[in-house]
Amino acid sequence: MGREMAQSKGAQGTQAQGEPAASGTAGARHPGRRWRPYTAAVVAVAAVFAGSAAIGAHVRSGKTTAFKAPSGLPSAGPESLAIPVRPTVPVTLTVYEDLRSRASRDFARAYAPTFDALLRSGQVQLAYRLVTQSDTEHGGTGSAQAANAAACAQDQGKDQFRDYVAELWRKQPDPSSDKFASGAYLIRLAKKVKGIQEAEFTPCVQERDHQGWVRRSQQQFAAAHLGDVPVVDVNGRTYSVTGDKLTPAKLRKLVAAAVKQAQGTTPSAAPSPSASGQRAAG
Structure with missing residues (x-):
């Protein structure tokens, strides 16, 4: 030709300030289960990020098939x-x-x-x-x-x-x-x-x-x-x-x-x- 010529925003999982205290209370009653609230929170956050990634991949996939002409060109023909x-x-x-x-x-x-x-x-x-x-x-x-x-x-x-x-x-x-x-x-x-x-x-x-x-x-x-x-x-x-x-x-x-x-x-x-x-x- 010579001379002539979104980002997938992962939702930031936030916890209410009162949740750790509630978890602590639950832990006191069931010592063998103290890890469960935290595990559930991690799984929930992971699910949010996985969902966000899937949405981002879907958007990118759509752009590989959607017709978008570069600027300065007609949109059809x-x-x-x-x-x-x-x-x-x-x-x-x-x-x-x-x-x-x-x-x-x-x-x-x-x-x-x-x-x-x-x-x-x-x-x-x-x-x-x-x-x-x-x-x-x-x-x-x-x-x-x-x-x-x-x-x-x-x-x-x-x-x-x-x-x-x-x-x-x-x-x-x-x-x-x-x-x-x-x-x-x-x-x-x-x-x-x-x-x-x-x-x-x-x-x-x-x-x-x-x-x-x-x-x-x-x-x-x-x-x-x-x-x-x-x-x-x-x-x-x-x-x-x-x-x-x-x-x-x-x-x-x-x-x-x-x-x-x-x-x-x-x-x-x-x-x-x-x-x-x-x-x-x-």
Whole structure:
């Protein structure tokens, strides 16, 4: 992506001031049973904490399925799954990438100058779809957790999203490692990004506020059978970076053809997309 881009409050068991005296009285009458009131109190407090923990787990579980788009995105429709960099232009260039994937990282770095040039042209908006293929391939949840954290950064602004993703690329572990599954690690990386407010970012990561959004993005990506990431969509036509042998030069030609078509003119030599390129994104 380069440059472009509650707490479960355990109830505090309190005892009335008069209870110890009552226990003492009971103990005097039944010496062998003096421990029972205290045991009952411990069990009661443990039950309260266990109930609180269960409620907290239920809330966290709900957030992994509830759909909550990051700030700045529509709440419904295909666009709600893509994080845009610049709106209202003739061509939308959507990049599907996996934050745990080496291929996605290398693509983001290699194509950063091309993306910058296309954005400067004023004819292209760039959007990112975060998917989690590598979690299925390697096991674990690192890709999903990193995508949720990136969405938490987006809550604070597109610059924060761009810079946080760039930091994830810099610190990306080997795909066989699930280091991104650590919320503490993802929060630590955010401290290096200017503008991210830790007080808002930390609970968003810990409670996985956007996990349902991440899950929906991956489900739609898989259902569309778009192949391995990275995948690029140009105004509704998708291209596999490897399968279609995409290059920066070819991408610029695809965008130029899409611009002409959007402006109502017939492109002189529109590239022929492969079978995968004919599928609609999302």
